[in-house]
Amino acid sequence: MGSDLDKTAADDNVIQPFQLESSNLRGRVVRVGSVINEVLEPHGYPNPIAHLVAEAMTVTLLLSSMLKYEGIFTLQAQGDGPVSTLVADVTTGGEVRGCATFDAERLQHSREQLSALKAEESSRNHLAQYLGKGYLAFTVDQGKHTDRYQGIVELKGSSIVDCVQHYFNQSEQIGSGIKMAAGKRGELWRAGAIMLQHMPEDEKNPEAGAGNMNEDDWRRSMILLDTCTEDELLDPALHSNELLTRLFHEEGVRVFEPIAVxxxxxxxxxxxxxxVTKLPPEDIEHIAVNGKIEMHxxxxxxxxxFDLNDIRATVETKTT
Ligand SMILES: [Zn+2]
Structure with a gap:
């Protein structure tokens, strides 16, 4: 059941589901602060990489919360640029993680090119610059006995959000509007996003809006969504419900139980x-240093x- 817009409850690291009463569109707000910093901190990524990982995690939270599943939702981008892999995943319980693999030398070169062009290092065009050509894939893993659903789309546009929008418009015929921002406020990273979706009529998904979607409703909602600024999405003092009121007060906003991240x-x-024990025996010997195997x-x-002798013993018992 929906509730009145409470603007006092804690509002960081949450996914806030909502619905617009006037048009029956459903939506999600994602606001993340400390969780992003906890994930990024041990990596010590340079800024553009941290930015990509923050964006990937936020998009993952946004998309996963629109689906009905029990398991793990994964977003993975692969490219031929300085960043070869970008991964984020989230469990149904709201546990999120993310990481990237990149070539430090190529990244440095790419950053120098950007500064030579006096271009800003931001979310506006980092996709081509850092990931290059490649694809973005979504996977839902519900364990051994159920389907592993995969959607895939070419890396296109200037951000991951662009790719996702492209995916929805082309492959699924789901109308969707997304606004998202990730950035530093002082020393700390923050990210925020809002998504509105109109689903085709679907019996399995009664929560999704009705099939007789009014074009005017859709257009008006997209215009309102578009007024949301980066500052609003990243402002830790602005409550999600306050933000929704600002954007959609005439549409009638109904919020549902938030999901903690x-x-x-x-x-x-x-x-x-x-x-380690499943690796070929020669690889096990190869990665061992001074009788120890270190994994990261x-x-x-x-x-x-791990102790090499201990691993050897396990492998031997398995094979004999
Ligand atoms: Zn781990």
């Missing part, structure tokens, strides 16, 4: 150990150290 990594010593979680930067 936390930093979460699913790596653990047993999982990593299993990965790309997502949370945690290090795992």
């Amino acid at each position: 936390t930093k979460g990594c699913r790596c653990n010593v047993d999982k990593v150990r299993t990965i 979680c790309e997502f949370c930067s945690k290090d795992f150290v």
Whole structure:
């Protein structure tokens, strides 16, 4: 059930579902602060990479919350630019993580080119600059016995949000409008996004708006959404509900129970150990240094150290 717009409750690291009463459009607001910093901090990424990871995590939160699933939603971008991989995923419980793989030398070169052009390092055109040509994929993993759904779209436009919009318009025929911003406020990263969606009539999804969507309603809502500024999305003092009121007060905003977002990594010593023992024996010998095997979680930067003899013993028992 919806509730009145409470502007006093804590409003950081949340996904806030809402609906516009006048047009039956459904939407989500995502606001993230400390969680993004907790994820980024151990990596020590240069600014453009931190920005991409923050954006990927925010888009992941936004998209996952529009779906009905139990499991893990993953967004992954692969390109031929300085950044080869960008990944973010979130569990149904709201545990999010993200990371990127990049070539530091090529990245530096790319940044120098940008400054030579006096172009600003921002979200406005980082896709071509940093990721280059490639694709963006979405996966829903619901465990062994259910479908793994994958959507895929070419890297196109100036941001991940552009790609996502392109994907919805082309592949799914779902009308969608997204405004998003990620940036530093002082020393800390923040990100915010709003999405409005009109779904085609779908019995499995009664919450989605009615099929007889009025074009005027859609256009008016998109114009209102477009007035939302980057400052509004990133202002920690501006409550999501206050923001929704500013944008859509004449449309009648109904908000639903917010979903809390936390930093979460699913790596653990047993999982990593299993990965090591499944490697070809020659690789195990190759990666060992002074009788120890060190593994590193790309997502949370945690290090795992195993004893080579111990790993050898496990592999031998398995193979004999
Ligand atoms: Zn981890």
